[in-house]
Amino acid sequence: MRSSDIIVIGGGVAGLSAAAALSRNAKVTVLEAEEAVGYHSSGRSATMLHYALGDPHVRALTLSSRTFFEDPQPGFTDAPLGHRMPVLVHAREDELGELDALTEAIAPFAALERVGETGIGELCPAIRTGEGGAVAALVDHDGIRLDTHALLQGHVHALRANGGELVLGAPAANLRRDGGHWTLMTARGDAFAAPLIVNAAGAWADTLAMAAGLDPIGLAPLRRTIITFDGPAGVDTAGWPFAKTVGDALYFAPESGRLFASPMDEVPTEPCDAQPDEYEVALAAHRVEERTTMQVGRIHSRWAGLRTFAPDRHLVAGFDPRSEGFFWLAGQGGYGLQTSPIMAKVAESLIAGTPWPIGAVTPDELSPVRFLG
Numbered sequence: 293m294r295s296s297d298i299i300v301i302g303g304g305v306a307g308l309s310a311a312a313a314l315s316r317n318a319k320v321t322v323l324e325a326e327e328a329v330g331y332h333s334s335g336r337s338a339t340m341l342h343y344a345l346g347d348p349h350v351r352a353l354t355l356s357s358r359t360f361f362e363d364p365q366p367g368f369t370d371a372p373l374g375h376r377m378p379v380l381v382h383a384r385e386d387e388l389g390e391l392d393a394l395t396e397a398i399a400p401f402a403a404l405e406r407v408g409e410t411g412i413g414e415l416c417p418a419i420r421t422g423e424g425g426a427v428a429a430l431v432d433h434d435g436i437r438l439d440t441h442a443l444l445q446g447h448v449h450a451l452r453a454n455g456g457e458l459v460l461g462a463p464a465a466n467l468r469r470d471g472g473h474w475t476l477m478t479a480r481g482d483a484f485a486a487p488l489i490v491n492a493a494g495a496w497a498d499t500l501a502m503a504a505g506l507d508p509i510g511l512a513p514l515r516r517t518i519i520t521f522d523g524p525a526g527v528d529t530a531g532w533p534f535a536k537t538v539g540d541a542l543y544f545a546p547e548s549g550r551l552f553a554s555p556m557d558e559v560p561t562e563p564c565d566a567q568p569d570e571y572e573v574a575l576a577a578h579r580v581e582e583r584t585t586m587q588v589g590r591i592h593s594r595w596a597g598l599r600t601f602a603p604d605r606h607l608v609a610g611f612d613p614r615s616e617g618f619f620w621l622a623g624q625g626g627y628g629l630q631t632s633p634i635m636a637k638v639a640e641s642l643i644a645g646t647p648w649p650i651g652a653v654t655p656d657e658l659s660p661v662r663f664l665g
């Protein structure tokens with residue numbers, strides 16, 4: 293039986309960032325079911341930090357996380373955690389009301405520029421303008437394209453430097469609370485014990501809770517698809533923005549000499565190793581051709597991942613009052629990377645008693661208690 297102060301279940305961005313923070317003052321073990329960290333949602337995202345996602349609550353969490361990415365603590369990483377990529381949210385004539393509302397909602401969080409057809413063409417000439425096309429856009433020149441690999445490795449490094457342990461290929465099962473401790477067993481038969489477990493199991497967070505004898509809180513994993521394809525011949529697309537329709541129809545952005553695009557699908561799915569469905573792959577290509585002047589020739593790669601939402605689409609962090617020592621860190625939805633630094637501090641505050649790190653959001657707003665009737 294291997295004992296620690298805290299077992300974190302899940303080696304995605306949520307579990308690893310919380311584990312790194314908690315390991316400053318406790319012996320922390322992270323159990324990850326897969327043979328690599330970030331295999332599921334964390335390794336399949338669009339890797340953006342921007343404010344066109346979510347609502348004021350999510351934007352406040354994102355704003356509080358920014359500094360961590362822009363100015364990482366010394367020794368956290370050798371590589372930058374991201375680079376600036378403008379975010380351009382464009383609208384057709386019939387979508388201008390939506391663009392106005394979004395501009396007003398984002399304005400407290402980012403300095404925005406409003407551009408018309410000429411400005412859209414200068415930033416991203418592929419966006420369809422003119423008859424039936426985009427007529428206006430808002431631009432946040434300070435969007436950040438995150439480097440997930442550098443981020444996850446930084447947390448692993450910090451965890452280990454603090455004496456913490458990461459165990460891969462270790463799906464936690466047989467969770468039992470006994471004598472003030474949680475005990476659990478992995479598929480290989482290794483046993484672990486700790487007074488406290490952090491449920492950072494992503495799409496499986498409700499499944500894990502059930503394995504611990506708790507009713508689920510209603511998390512919904514929704515599949516999203518991404519394709520990559522070549523940009524227009526002879527055009528350098530590297531400086532293009534992350535371009536998104538104001539409604540949730542399409543986003544695309546430069547990706548290693550090509551472009552990636554998503555039809556922003558949200559398909560309810562059981563927790564699984566998500567695979568792209570042909571329908572959403574075709575939809576991605578169709579929407580690119582509808583909203584831009586580009587033709588999608590060969591699709592070079594495609595993938596899908598799960599964005600797991602709580603019923604109110606806000607993140608979940610806090611102790612479960614139904615069982616001692618069971619802490620939720622879940623419901624990161626489509627913003628789990630960009631909110632991970634502040635959520636790690638939130639977890640540290642609630643578990644280790646460090647000061648509450650964010651004025652704009654209260655512990656009650658994040659607590660799982662809001663789903664327990």
Ligand SMILES: Cc1cc2nc3c(=O)[nH]c(=O)nc-3n(C[C@H](O)[C@H](O)[C@H](O)COP(=O)(O)OP(=O)(O)OC[C@H]3O[C@@H](n4cnc5c(N)ncnc54)[C@H](O)[C@@H]3O)c2cc1C
Pocket residue numbers: 301302303304305306307323324325326329330331332333334335336337338339340341462463464465492493494495496500516517518596597598599600622624625626627628629630631
């Ligand atoms: C297509 C797509 C685009 C996205 N774009 C963005 C974006 O631009 N910006 C942004 O901030 N976010 C984005 N997201 C969302 C972001 O990726 C997620 O919110 C985030 O990765 C969730 O992190 P996590 O650690 O909770 O989940 P995961 O990365 O899925 O980690 C959970 C881990 O728990 C492990 N696990 C489960 N059960 C057990 C068990 N019993 N024992 C041990 N381990 C277990 C799993 O194997 C998994 O590795 C996007 C997601 C997708 C799919």
